[in-house]
Amino acid sequence: xxxxxxxxxxxxxxSLQAQAGCATCPIHHAANLKKLGVDMENWDYVVALAGNPxxxxxxxxxxxxxxxxxxxxxxxxxxxxAEGGFEFGGSRYKLVDLxxxxxxxxxxxxxxxxxxxILFGQPDVTIVVVDAxxxxxxxxxxxxxxxxxxxxxxxxNLMDEAERHNxxxxxxxxxxxxxxxxxxxxxxxxxxxxxxxxxxxxxxTGRTKAxxxxxxxxxxxxxxxxxxxxxxxxxxxxxxxxxxxxxLRLLDGDERIIRAVEEGELGELTNTRDDLxxxxxxxxxxxxxxxx
Amino acid sequence: xxxxxxxxxxxxxxxxxxxxxxxxxxxxxxxYTDASRIADRAVxxxxxxxxxxxxxxxxxxxxxxxxxxxLMILMLTLVFWLTISGANAPSRLLYSLLIDxxxxxxxxxxxxxxxxxxxxxxxxxGAYLATAWVxxxxxxxxxxxxxxxTLLEDFGYLPRVAFNLDHIFRKAGAHxxxxxxxxxxxxxxxxxxxxxxxxxxxxxxxxxxxxxxxxLCNGRWPTQILIxxxxxxxxxxxxxxxxxxxxxxVGIALLGVLLTFLVSWAxxxxxxxxxxxxxNLELPPYRPPRILQTLYTSMIxxxxxxxxxxxxxxxxxxxxxxxxxxxxxxxxxxAEHLINFLNPFGLLLGLNGVILVAYIVAIPANExxxxxxxxxxxxxxxxxxxxxxxxxxxxxxxxxETLDILxxxxxxxxxxxxxxxxxxIHNPCSTTIYTIYKETGSLKWTAIAxxxxxxxxxxxxxxxxxxxxxxxxx
Numbered sequence: 001x002x003x004x005x006x007x008x009x010x011x012x013x014x015s016l017q018a019q020a021g022c023a024t025c026p027i028h029h030a031a032n033l034k035k036l037g038v039d040m041e042n043w044d045y046v047v048a049l050a051g052n053p054x055x056x057x058x059x060x061x062x063x064x065x066x067x068x069x070x071x072x073x074x075x076x077x078x079x080x081x082a083e084g085g086f087e088f089g090g091s092r093y094k095l096v097d098l099x100x101x102x103x104x105x106x107x108x109x110x111x112x113x114x115x116x117x118i119l120f121g122q123p124d125v126t127i128v129v130v131d132a133x134x135x136x137x138x139x140x141x142x143x144x145x146x147x148x149x150x151x152x153x154x155x156x157n158l159m160d161e162a163e164r165h166n167x168x169x170x171x172x173x174x175x176x177x178x179x180x181x182x183x184x185x186x187x188x189x190x191x192x193x194x195x196x197x198x199x200x201x202x203x204x205t206g207r208t209k210a211x212x213x214x215x216x217x218x219x220x221x222x223x224x225x226x227x228x229x230x231x232x233x234x235x236x237x238x239x240x241x242x243x244x245x246x247x248l249r250l251l252d253g254d255e256r257i258i259r260a261v262e263e264g265e266l267g268e269l270t271n272t273r274d275d276l277x278x279x280x281x282x283x284x285x286x287x288x289x290x291x292x
Numbered sequence: 293x294x295x296x297x298x299x300x301x302x303x304x305x306x307x308x309x310x311x312x313x314x315x316x317x318x319x320x321x322x323x324y325t326d327a328s329r330i331a332d333r334a335v336x337x338x339x340x341x342x343x344x345x346x347x348x349x350x351x352x353x354x355x356x357x358x359x360x361x362x363l364m365i366l367m368l369t370l371v372f373w374l375t376i377s378g379a380n381a382p383s384r385l386l387y388s389l390l391i392d393x394x395x396x397x398x399x400x401x402x403x404x405x406x407x408x409x410x411x412x413x414x415x416x417x418g419a420y421l422a423t424a425w426v427x428x429x430x431x432x433x434x435x436x437x438x439x440x441x442t443l444l445e446d447f448g449y450l451p452r453v454a455f456n457l458d459h460i461f462r463k464a465g466a467h468x469x470x471x472x473x474x475x476x477x478x479x480x481x482x483x484x485x486x487x488x489x490x491x492x493x494x495x496x497x498x499x500x501x502x503x504x505x506x507x508l509c510n511g512r513w514p515t516q517i518l519i520x521x522x523x524x525x526x527x528x529x530x531x532x533x534x535x536x537x538x539x540x541x542v543g544i545a546l547l548g549v550l551l552t553f554l555v556s557w558a559x560x561x562x563x564x565x566x567x568x569x570x571x572n573l574e575l576p577p578y579r580p581p582r583i584l585q586t587l588y589t590s591m592i593x594x595x596x597x598x599x600x601x602x603x604x605x606x607x608x609x610x611x612x613x614x615x616x617x618x619x620x621x622x623x624x625x626x627a628e629h630l631i632n633f634l635n636p637f638g639l640l641l642g643l644n645g646v647i648l649v650a651y652i653v654a655i656p657a658n659e660x661x662x663x664x665x666x667x668x669x670x671x672x673x674x675x676x677x678x679x680x681x682x683x684x685x686x687x688x689x690x691x692x693e694t695l696d697i698l699x700x701x702x703x704x705x706x707x708x709x710x711x712x713x714x715x716x717i718h719n720p721c722s723t724t725i726y727t728i729y730k731e732t733g734s735l736k737w738t739a740i741a742x743x744x745x746x747x748x749x750x751x752x753x754x755x756x757x758x759x760x761x762x763x764x765x766x
Contacts (some may be wrong), residue, residue: 099489139330143326216322264294
């Protein structure tokens, strides 16, 4: 990895703060991250960890919380949600490790768990862990998450493996194209996690505002239908943060979202960040009938 | 408000007709196109020269049509051989510490404070000994098996196993990912059942849940290993004993895999008919495992948790066994009544009443089958001078001594073989049953998953016994 890649790449998203000096100093690291394990009382922010299977979500989770969720080198290892806590920059975070999925179309239970949490749980920040050596396939999921939320940080993990495969992945370029912060990491060896946290902190506190990339469907009829629906949705649910995505799902006949509209559940979603505690979490565990 | 919601859905339905049927594909296509464009811009290949690709070379070997299966079996045999031969010494050490040393100490202490005999029996001969046995027999093999297995897992071998097995599962009408949940079941069936969540289709998931029990779980390895070494290993010259025992155990495990295929096949053609769904199985890159971390997490997360569960179940079971063999009804202990009642049926299956009672006692945890059998056998056959006498769970140090006791109890090679078969094919333990219920939410499927294997086990042992007796004249 060259030196430039190691720094947080934000492209033209937000301002690049003068942190390069501090971030490499070990004292800074020790002082900033406090692993809280399962102690998740009184969190300030909820952070979700999403990503394709086998990209190292659980490794990131363990590194940040100090917990020891078993990590395995095979896709589909995490099928339930795991939760843990950490403290960074004076704020307490609750971290939720979601099952790895290739898409958010909710065709299977794990996809549904992941999507329901990102949508209804309304995490303050969603970290999408991305396998740098398999970028194209991983970006499919990123683009889908971007349609649901713009409070996103990309953790460009497994940079060492990309390098081993003789690839050079440019996080700045990626950040510019996607319009969200992209942080290169090697989670197995704790590289880049401090930068990741800094980026998460910026998004959580609203200091970084994303300009999310929007997928171009190149389909005039579709765009017309979407904008018509978006207007109606915004009428009925003025607070909903992702009307365009909801419209697309309705057009696609997504049963789960149809139900959410029917029962007015969508109205629980909101743009403002107050009084959110617990809504999503209890919702998800009810929904899928999981005991921890 | 309500009408508003309905109106949205209404216009969505209308608009859907408008935009045409290929809309879903168009969306996916657009996603892929954009993803690929963005990825292309971000990735460059500074050095275009092709390098020797180790991953691909290994993959070509372990997933090859010719070498895939032999390598898999070889790897399994190696893991079990290491487990069997490596666990012996520490097992003996723990045994002599917990049972030869601590147990008499406890007895003396109990006597000196004047504990009534029955309390002393329940606590020390029942609860303590059952627990001590489980720890000394289970801890060493688990402490070797789990890290080895976890290393294979971290290295990335398991998806290759799934890849190899995929087409067989497909032929059986099941989901290829069942190979993964089956592999998980080799550690613990409850964990295996939970891991079937990776299978999308409910039909295929049910097949995977019902057949997971045919993966020999951790609670059953010790039974297989012990019986294989005393009945089969001991017939061989000493230097071959260990290897032959390991091969026998692998054979039983493979029989379990075969049954998984057969039962999946039968289910998908009878009560769980349907199409096979396709899926993409990603072969992850090989990653050098972080050995120390793996050792640590597999010790803490797997070994100790499984051991704890065994201990939790062994404690009350020890109490129950002690009580049932010491509480007399009409001059005969409850255990003896039960054994006599089940004996005719047991003999028909090439087993005996003791083994059946042991399997009932061991519903909470398969781990305690062997100690229960030994204890009850001594009780029934009146072998004296072995262990500590009636009602005390014990383990004999040398396999040959165990063989003597079992032979005195009327055991033959057939009994040993059928015990191994029945241990493979019988109902799941109560934790697994409960997990199946939680996962399926259905009493019907839980009942099927529970009783199907028992019935199969009875059929298999019955026919084995009849054919054996016909051929061998026993």
